[in-house]
Amino acid sequence: MSILKTRALILKVIHFGDSSSVVHFYTEKHGKVAAIAKGARRLKSPFRGYLELFACLEIIYYYKPTRDIQTLSKIEKLQTFGADTTDWQFAIYGSVVLEALDKLTTHQPDKAVFQLAVATLNYMSQHPNLLRSALVKFLLQLAELSGYRIDLWSCAICHRAMEQSFFDEARALLLCTDCSHPLPKRLSLDNSELQFLRHLQNSDWETTLPAAPHFQENAFLEQMLVHYLTYQHDLNTHLKSLDILINMINPHTQEKQP
Numbered sequence: 001m002s003i004l005k006t007r008a009l010i011l012k013v014i015h016f017g018d019s020s021s022v023v024h025f026y027t028e029k030h031g032k033v034a035a036i037a038k039g040a041r042r043l044k045s046p047f048r049g050y051l052e053l054f055a056c057l058e059i060i061y062y063y064k065p066t067r068d069i070q071t072l073s074k075i076e077k078l079q080t081f082g083a084d085t086t087d088w089q090f091a092i093y094g095s096v097v098l099e100a101l102d103k104l105t106t107h108q109p110d111k112a113v114f115q116l117a118v119a120t121l122n123y124m125s126q127h128p129n130l131l132r133s134a135l136v137k138f139l140l141q142l143a144e145l146s147g148y149r150i151d152l153w154s155c156a157i158c159h160r161a162m163e164q165s166f167f168d169e170a171r172a173l174l175l176c177t178d179c180s181h182p183l184p185k186r187l188s189l190d191n192s193e194l195q196f197l198r199h200l201q202n203s204d205w206e207t208t209l210p211a212a213p214h215f216q217e218n219a220f221l222e223q224m225l226v227h228y229l230t231y232q233h234d235l236n237t238h239l240k241s242l243d244i245l246i247n248m249i250n251p252h253t254q255e256k257q258p
């Protein structure tokens, strides 16, 4: 058994037994880690107040390779995200980031993915008017870090430059108008959406991100990118937080779903 120390984000907390919790982390050094916080729900537990989402923590835990669930020893809060905002939208957008981190990444430790998530939540805390831009950029960069950078410039079949594009959901490809001929129009990206994605793909977190070109009531770009990631990772998964986001944006219509 060894003692490990790393920075971490909490992905989810599950009640365990009468007073304990099992905490799922995305850690900087060791990727996804599940650890039991014994007695965490007791009044005098040292873990109380620390097992909340949207914080960057430093954790110390006992590690045994034969165990699926490790034992949490100590936890310290380094930074809270969204603390200055009373805007509940932060929590909804932030939840998509955490669920994507949980479900759309491999079990391989990846420091860059951890840093991307921290940068995204940080940006969302500081720019509550650019939550969508930050989420879309996060998904684009997550694809890139996973080795699946999306080509937003040329058609995946004929390689000609694209003015507008169509998302072929069966193969998770962006295609030009000609190559996408039999595809339904509902999966189209117009020129302003393409420019928005290109701008986000090439910008860094230090700059002001562009705002989404027009209001989309179905979060199409987010859905497309989540679909793209699940396809590339060959996963059969679904982000519940994205459904909540779409419902929040528009409780009535849910068209154009990849």
Ligand SMILES: [Zn+2]
Binding pocket: 155, 156, 157, 158, 159, 160, 175, 176, 177, 178, 179, 180
């Ligand atoms: Zn083409």
